[in-house]
Amino acid sequence: MASPTPNSEQKMQSVVSLCRRRAFIFQSSEIYGGLNGCWDYGPLGVELKWNIKQAWWRDMVMSRDDVVGVDCSILMNPRTWEASGHVQSFTDPMVDCTKCKGRFRADQISNNQCPSCGTKNSFTETRQFNLMFKTYVGAVEDNSSQTYLRPETCQGIFANFANIVSTSRVKVPFGIAQIGKAFRNEINPRNFIFRSREFEQMEMEFFVRPEPQEAEKWFEYWKTFRYDWYLKHGISKERLHLRIHEPSELAHYAAGCADIEYDFPFGRSELEGVANRTDYDLKKHSEFSKKDLSYFDAETQKRYFPYVIEPSAGVDRALLAFLCDAYTEEPERVVLKFHPKIAPVKVAIFPLVNKDGMPDLAEKIYKELKHRWNCFYDDKGAVGRRYRRQDEAGTPFCVTVDGESTASYTVTIRERDSMLQERVAIDQIQTYVAKRLEGA
Ligand code: GAP
Numbered sequence: 001m002a003s004p005t006p007n008s009e010q011k012m013q014s015v016v017s018l019c020r021r022r023a024f025i026f027q028s029s030e031i032y033g034g035l036n037g038c039w040d041y042g043p044l045g046v047e048l049k050w051n052i053k054q055a056w057w058r059d060m061v062m063s064r065d066d067v068v069g070v071d072c073s074i075l076m077n078p079r080t081w082e083a084s085g086h087v088q089s090f091t092d093p094m095v096d097c098t099k100c101k102g103r104f105r106a107d108q109i110s111n112n113q114c115p116s117c118g119t120k121n122s123f124t125e126t127r128q129f130n131l132m133f134k135t136y137v138g139a140v141e142d143n144s145s146q147t148y149l150r151p152e153t154c155q156g157i158f159a160n161f162a163n164i165v166s167t168s169r170v171k172v173p174f175g176i177a178q179i180g181k182a183f184r185n186e187i188n189p190r191n192f193i194f195r196s197r198e199f200e201q202m203e204m205e206f207f208v209r210p211e212p213q214e215a216e217k218w219f220e221y222w223k224t225f226r227y228d229w230y231l232k233h234g235i236s237k238e239r240l241h242l243r244i245h246e247p248s249e250l251a252h253y254a255a256g257c258a259d260i261e262y263d264f265p266f267g268r269s270e271l272e273g274v275a276n277r278t279d280y281d282l283k284k285h286s287e288f289s290k291k292d293l294s295y296f297d298a299e300t301q302k303r304y305f306p307y308v309i310e311p312s313a314g315v316d317r318a319l320l321a322f323l324c325d326a327y328t329e330e331p332e333r334v335v336l337k338f339h340p341k342i343a344p345v346k347v348a349i350f351p352l353v354n355k356d357g358m359p360d361l362a363e364k365i366y367k368e369l370k371h372r373w374n375c376f377y378d379d380k381g382a383v384g385r386r387y388r389r390q391d392e393a394g395t396p397f398c399v400t401v402d403g404e405s406t407a408s409y410t411v412t413i414r415e416r417d418s419m420l421q422e423r424v425a426i427d428q429i430q431t432y433v434a435k436r437l438e439g440a
Helices: 008-021 043-062 079-083 154-159 163-168 214-233 280-289 317-324 358-370 383-393 424-438
Strands: 025-029 037-041 068-069 090-096 103-107 127-130 134-136 146-148 175-181 198-208 240-244 256-264 267-278 295-297 302-304 307-314 327-330 333-336 347-351 374-378 396-403 410-415 419-427
Touching: 008 025, 008 317, 008 327, 008 333, 037 043, 043 175, 043 198, 043 317, 079 154, 079 280, 103 146, 154 163, 154 175, 154 198, 154 280, 198 214, 198 317, 214 240, 214 256, 214 267, 214 307, 256 317, 267 280, 267 317, 280 307, 307 317, 317 327, 333 347, 333 383, 347 358, 347 383, 358 374, 358 424, 383 396, 396 424, 410 424, 419 424
Parallel strands: 068 175, 347 374, 347 396
Antiparallel strands: 025 037, 090 103, 090 127, 134 146, 175 198, 198 307, 240 256, 256 267, 267 307, 295 302, 327 333, 396 410, 410 419
């Protein structure tokens, strides 16, 4: 992780406090003091999250002929996690401070000094700590009923591989995608929503012929496709990086991996991983389930275990990157310069004053636009303050109904970043906004 810039701590604090103030993100069960590593999304946050997931689904599934979607259960037969290797090796090295009883990841300790109480050489021996949350299915709490909350969504995809092949018209190369919750009992959840204990993933397993060149070709393809996806949705190029893993860093199942990294205010860190998982997972699940998960290729008349290329992204991490990237302090205002496609509110509608038929007309416009986009109606306070409120929410367009509107049947539309205003005929508002949103 690269070191943070001098004012980055301040920037992170400003982002966190804006998130709280403007109802993007709250601590989970805050009234009880919260729960470390768990977060709730408020009215603006949930819209932003939906828009990110929808943008991913549109580009990874809907607009393609070679990817289908699934939505699998969070609880799975525990054999899944034996086959995947998680029971044996999904661990982090952990130490306890004997002085303050704090628990830390051993690889994040420097100079043998406790990050909490500052005591030196106070740690226990390093132990391996499994990150999966255990739970019990049914009324009896014993080993036979124990399972886990899934620590990644992709195993549901592998477990359904044969179902999809036998029921859908998919032919290698093809992908299966899923968005959903994952849970990891992280030793040190930190950096706001960056490392949480409950989070969401957007994963796609892309099955290809098991020839090294074929896997390499698709690995390159998805690496570039995913990097470009963040740029397309507004992340600045200078803060986005691709890092190829050294062989020593690779997970036990991977033949290659590239991280898409972002320069967060707390340093450069992983946003998404693109991995060549080889035929490891399908072979392991075949072995453990005793079901044949090999694939018959009608074109080559051969049976084989496909290789898998996996782009695996975190929804919450992407959301944090979009927030940090959009956060801009200008002399007169704080503005979230979201790409219009992911902005939580697309249009705000203001009657300039509460008289002369303005509210009626503004409400009529609001109701019409609301069918199509998430909109916000605001008739409170000076118009300048209303603009500032929408700037902080990242709303790309503000429509103001003013003194001229009832007579000329026009409004002004103010664009968030340039703050320029244009007078537009009321029956042209939808075309105006659609052109800028969809063409963006
Ligand atoms: N199926 C492969 C897999 O799960 P991973 O690198 O462990 O790989 C993929 O996770 C992505 O999930 C990460 O790049 C990150 O965006 C997100 N992620 C992982 N752990 C997370 C956590 N504790 N909090 C938030 N997001 C997390």
